[in-house]
Amino acid sequence: MPFWAYDPEEEEWIDILAYREPKEELAGRKLVCPHCGVEMVIRHGPIVIQHFAHRMRCPYADWRKPTTPEHHAAVTTLIETLSRDPFWGVATIEPGRPLPAARRIPDVLATFPDGLRVAHECQISPITPYRLDRRTAAYIRARIPVFWWFRAGYLDARPPDLKWTVLAWQRVILELGIVKPPPPDPAGHAYHTMPTEVRLLVRFPDRPEVYRLDGSQGLPSWVHRRAWQWVLWMPVYDMWRGIREWYGAEAVYRHLGPVWRERFTPEDVEGMLVGMWEIGVMAAGPEGRWMPQYLPDFDFRHWSRWLRGQRGEEGLQESPSILSVRYHCEWWTERLEGATTPEELRGVGEQIRLTEHNPEVRERLRPVYRRRMRELKRRGDGPRMGGI
Ligand SMILES: [Zn+2]
Numbered sequence: 181m182p183f184w185a186y187d188p189e190e191e192e193w194i195d196i197l198a199y200r201e202p203k204e205e206l207a208g209r210k211l212v213c214p215h216c217g218v219e220m221v222i223r224h225g226p227i228v229i230q231h232f233a234h235r236m237r238c239p240y241a242d243w244r245k246p247t248t249p250e251h252h253a254a255v256t257t258l259i260e261t262l263s264r265d266p267f268w269g270v271a272t273i274e275p276g277r278p279l280p281a282a283r284r285i286p287d288v289l290a291t292f293p294d295g296l297r298v299a300h301e302c303q304i305s306p307i308t309p310y311r312l313d314r315r316t317a318a319y320i321r322a323r324i325p326v327f328w329w330f331r332a333g334y335l336d337a338r339p340p341d342l343k344w345t346v347l348a349w350q351r352v353i354l355e356l357g358i359v360k361p362p363p364p365d366p367a368g369h370a371y372h373t374m375p376t377e378v379r380l381l382v383r384f385p386d387r388p389e390v391y392r393l394d395g396s397q398g399l400p401s402w403v404h405r406r407a408w409q410w411v412l413w414m415p416v417y418d419m420w421r422g423i424r425e426w427y428g429a430e431a432v433y434r435h436l437g438p439v440w441r442e443r444f445t446p447e448d449v450e451g452m453l454v455g456m457w458e459i460g461v462m463a464a465g466p467e468g469r470w471m472p473q474y475l476p477d478f479d480f481r482h483w484s485r486w487l488r489g490q491r492g493e494e495g496l497q498e499s500p501s502i503l504s505v506r507y508h509c510e511w512w513t514e515r516l517e518g519a520t521t522p523e524e525l526r527g528v529g530e531q532i533r534l535t536e537h538n539p540e541v542r543e544r545l546r547p548v549y550r551r552r553m554r555e556l557k558r559r560g561d562g563p564r565m566g567g568i
Pocket of ligand 1: 215234239240
């Protein structure tokens with residue numbers, strides 16, 4: 181059920197649930213689907229909650245989940261709250277439009293003055309970790325970080341892999357505390373009821389406190405900086421656009437635009453880089469510096485399994501740079517050992533010289549390369565082993 185329409189003449193979003201008698205109050209206005217631009221009609225009856233309808237199916241219907249009054253209440257609360265919030269207030273906060281690059285229509289889209297767009301999705305219906313991962317990755321490919329909001333308690337009630345997937349990306353738990361009126365007369369029609377209130381809750385995996393984004397008191401600044409760190413993804417990643425160099429968090433911070441320098445600190449940038457490294461987007465290099473991961477055919481799933489294995493049960497705290505060196509050495513060693521002729525080995529060696537940016541890794545691979553070359557040459561000189 182669509183609850184939004186757009187009035188192109190007044191350039192105004194129309195929320196049909198904000199009207200008591202929409203058919204009369206909106207009479208004479210041009211109302212189109214905000215996604216495809218086709219004119220919409222108002223449906224409103226004794227049983228059916230008021231909503232807009234297409235005469236034909238919206239071509240973008242698959243780009244978003246169908247909405248309900250509950251979901252709509254969450255979205256409108258989020259838009260109102262973010263628009264007032266000091267962190268988000270400088271951005272234009274609107275219901276989402278189709279994003280062809282991600283093939284999605286986000287529930288809310290924030291556009292910051294420097295052009296960065298950030299999506300918010302109110303995920304009230306169930307979702308699998310796989311889908312959440314795929315959708316988040318599609319947004320990232322479209323250069324849009326996305327925050328997922330869940331119905332309060334849903335993540336804790338699910339097997340933990342869903343929560344891990346959420347945290348791997350956004351590193352904060354965002355929940356919608358939906359307060360509903362008492363159930364209507366059980367004999368009546370059980371259509372969706374409007375919530376009386378939607379609370380926007382923020383918490384972190386390592387702390388017990390729950391913060392209310394829509395509360396009357398402002399949140400401490402560290403909560404903002406930690407909760408919304410994920411918006412730094414694009415500005416941070418852009419540091420390496422077109423170049424492959426090692427940079428520290430301080431240098432990246434200095435390179436950020438004023439919108440981000442005002443909101444974050446170099447330590448937040450460092451935290452963001454560690455988060456990006458944990459999911460395999462960044463490689464950690466010498467002296468606390470970073471670069472986007474550059475291994476050819478890098479496999480994100482293999483990396484996260486490997487990292488979990490290294491950390492073990494106790495969450496062993498070796499530095500990212502030590503772990504990155506180890507991973508890269510293992511990765512290349514496997515290819516050096518896999519070479520079956522001197523020519524093949526030379527090919528791998530050449531690839532290491534061209535693509536491995538960490539001098540320490542190259543240094544450690546040299547003896548492996550030499551030993552493997554001796555082995556292959558010996559094998560080539562010796563008597564040929566016959567086939568079967
Ligand atoms: Zn449409």
